Amino acid sequence: MRSTTPQGNCDVIQREPGQKIRIASCSLAGCFGCHMSMLDIDELVVEVVHHLEYCRGPLNDVRELRDVDVGVVEGALCNEDNVKVLEQFRANCDLLVAVGACAINGGLPAMRNHFGLTACLKEAYLDAEGVVNPEIPRDAELPRLLNRVRPIQEVVKVDYFLPGCPPPAAAFTELFTALIEGREPAFDEDMVRFD
């Protein structure tokens, strides 16, 4: 059993007055549904911009990652690039938040663990109906696939978990509000849903 310290490190973020909390996000093997839910915080966004600075992620297409307070990670690990990005996030973020079913238990991408990598590639690129010029892509630019899809906490330590597919906007609201108020987030029952 791995030792994780979930839901209990919010006080590590120390801010000078007027200094914003720096947030970064990424979607690994995910569908961006969690990001959509994160954007669904409605009018809180007006408050959030005064306190939080979104410094890196798919929403602003910035790749640079340093001195980040909170990293929000959506999606499972399905290729080597996912692992690299995740490790960069862990190294540069004081707190790491796993959001969504894929990040927490592999979710939909983990369904391929049933079949094995070779069988999946064969089915997708060689044998499937309607495939033209059957060939498994091998371009050096393409990240190599992992044999098995994995949740992120099997590779790095994760501080907070927001389960759900996606996590409800209320969970993000509570997370951001807690960060702004400098307290531990308290997720009500209706914010913790696996579907």
Add this chain to the structure above:
Amino acid sequence: MTDTITIDDHQVPFEAGQTIMEAARAAGLYIEHLCYNPAYQPHGSCKLCSVKVDGVIQTACTMPAIAGQKVESDSPEMKSRRKTLVEMIFAEGNHYCAFCIKSGSCDLQALAYHLDMHENSFNHRYPVRVIDASHPDLILDHDRCIFCGLCIRASRDQDHKNVFTMAGRGKATRLAVNSETGKLGDSTIAADDAAAHVCPVGAIMPRRGAYSTPIGERYFDARGIDEIDNASGKL
């Protein structure tokens, strides 16, 4: 004078022959459980109902109530142990709540919510199991089976058909079907059998009707498992 046991801070009366679980239920006290169903003989296998009886851990569904017992159930330690067990069950099978037809009406999921499980401390096994879709009215999805044995008991004791059994040991344990081919479709199970409706998770499910209950109206959407007890056979 009626004999009593103490469950946490409650004096709970019991009748001779009752288990701790039965006494607790009669007194309106909830003890977490998965493989226990009052309609069938207790099995004692899921261990979710583990309580400390005079300092020793026992399963409440099989332990007889004896006058003067001091039972610890609703304590941080026992809750934490139960949460660990639920995490192990999730890690052992393939439980994808996000698109499972039982989501919202599933005892395992409801217990995870009830025990405040947000993630899993165990690495997922992702076992390779094959769906049995051979029956015209039922689906047997081994991915979701938690080996509670309720279908075995229902089929044996209520339907008198002995359709199910447990085969293999340890991590190779699997729910097996008593038919010549091992397929559900070749067994004697019928759609209205008790065994077809007793599954507390989504392993044995009726065909047609999936996702028919909208989110918000499912069994556990409005209430916790400690309020409705178990959702066997519900969608």
